[in-house]
Amino acid sequence: MSRIYKFLDDRLNLSPLLKEIADHQVPDHANPLKTPTALIYCFGGICLFILLLQILTGVFLMLYYVPSPDNAYAGVNYIQNELAFGGLVRGIHRVGASAAVVMVFLHMMRVVLTGSYKNPRELNWIVGIVLLLTVMGFCFTGYLLPWDQKAYWATTVGVNMVESIPLVGNFLAAALRGGSEVGMLTLVRFYVVHVMFLPALLVIFLAAHFFMVRRQGISRPL
């Protein structure tokens, strides 16, 4: 192990990079080993973990999923009822979505409680809000994909809400649906948004989030 590391380090000069990422002190007030209540500082890390879990289970679900009205339901039905461990993987993805919402909410509560959004971390707070919206976007677009009754009608209701926005509502709703009704085009764009656009957004803003945490350090009580 160390010889492989040395081989790579000699050629790629990894040490400074790893040092930057992992070699730093966690202040006592955020260290559960010193302050048990500091477990609340773990919420952010748990959010990251769940998002990784969602990506992993999501990629496996994609192997059997075809985004068209004729095939989507059949694919999910196959995953759920016939594929080995399919029901479990889909279950984890579905429950994981709930877990992500819960943990993001708790993480936000922690940041509010400890006033961590204050100067100089305003930007990271805003990036966090973008991440919150991204997670909600995942939830909304993912809900349509099984193409069962609940999926279809919940999405219809959701898009109708968008339609009620003044001035741009009609345009936005039509853009979401790809037409005047929830149908094949809606399914395809929700799918693409769910597996391409939002993951890209997630990665970019997560990177910014972590970069700023490392740059600014964990907030201290003032």
Place this chain on the structure above:
Amino acid sequence: MMNRDAPSATQAGNPGSFYPNHLFVESLAALAVFAATVLAAYVWQVPLEEMADPGDTTYVPRPEWYFLFYFQLLKYFEGPLVVVGTFFLPLLTLTLLILLPFLDTSPTTDIRKRPCAAALSLAGVVAVVALTALSVVEDESHVDKIVLPPITEEQITAGREIFNKFCMLCHAIDGKGGFMAPDLTQIGSRANRAYIERVIINPQIVSQTTIMSVIPLSDAERHEVSAFLSRKK
């Protein structure tokens, strides 16, 4: 403010190091969440309903639980006020969230010395929790709107007779009866009594394409059948 950390923190016996000590704790916490997630996924069979039917406008969708509070909130805005719920309130909330660090500029981070931020965020959390609870309660009362008399032994006996006369032509139960419709031997463990009543009143709530016909039963007879079936576990 900028605490660029001391180098060479990665020493064994340094409980403050990010790697490996803190990462270990963080991993344990994540593992606990992972275990809970897998357990929940295993215990709770994630639902997959009937395939989407764009023609079935009678379906009443429910959002996922974390959107229930918003669904409930929207119930209070009707007619021309709908846009307040669907647009202006979310916009206001989002604006407030983004502006939070620029509004709460006092130098302290102690929550007890930030009454405004504390009150506002607490109000938000309480509102979300209360609206979610309200939505769940209203849903429950809606589902069980049909008033059912308590189950008696006579009802169950009478229900069995009615079932034998009408339902068994298509439905099987305890190994006897027709094969045109689902076996109802354990229906009581899958459906509650109110749901059975509603299916008898309107079979199409199960599926748009069901061939089940509306059986002409009086209210009392229907209660007897549902009493009988809900005990078949």
